[in-house]
Amino acid sequence: MSEGLVQIGEVAERLGLSLRTIRHYEEVGLVVPERTPGGFRLYSETDIGRLALVKRMKPLGFSLEEMRDLLVITDRLAAGDEDPSLVSRLQLFERAVADRAERLREQLAMAREFAEQLRRQRLQAAATSNAGR
Template identity: 65%
Template sequence: MNGGAEDPGRTLVRFARAEDGEAVERIRDGMAQERQMQIGEVAERTGLSLRTIRHYEEVGLIVPSARSKGGFRLYTEADVGRLMVIRRMKPLDFSLEEMRDLLEITDRLGAQDDPPGPLERERLRERLDAFRRVADARCETLRARLAMAEDFAATLRDRMKADARAQAASEQGASGGPSAEA
């Protein structure tokens, strides 16, 4: 491996070692190459389990950018970003179908090779805005639920403090502490 001396337009790039010890390599054809990550690193960076990432692949929400010679999934920063979008949708109870629809909208709006025309762009933006309104409404619902949960936790803290004071007063009275006669 001499850095592509045989062909100046092609450079062999060694990225990492796969789980089986095999080198993960890609040929770079004279253009900038994104660093690729194996599924374990992606899981660590996104906070998602390996199983969840594989499930998202099975249902078509994510597609690994490449595979190593040994068949290991390889992901790019763009893939990590897409998984983070999916992860942020999860607490808002979007279904897999809704996630897929939203990702298709954002993919189409971001298409560089075949950008949408003005009419298509307007329809996509309307659909995207509908998702934004749903997300806003669900966030408001979550804020209301969180406020109730925080009120409940405060009630429990207050109850614990009141019980601690009552117990301290009871122990003080039982031990012959300062009395009201003095």
């Protein structure tokens, strides 16, 4: 195996992704691992970083196209591309993540409030049934 490259199983274990998910991300072009002559996938640290970024974007509801766009931006910036539009596009993603995080905080607050309401109803029902004995 080439120096610094790891097989799909190790990538899956490190990132907490299934083999199927990693293969899917390859199929849609989000990551393109090297291949051994025998066809085994080998992932670089850059590939692993790309997969980690995709993993963070997925629960926030970003589309595959948005993920692909952000990966292009980060790749170009990492390669030293100084196109000012890259930074402004990155800022748009930064704002989108902040907005989505705020919506998730609001949903979490509602879920906690709902759970507390159910707990109070359960305790009240238990108290009522115990009082009737």
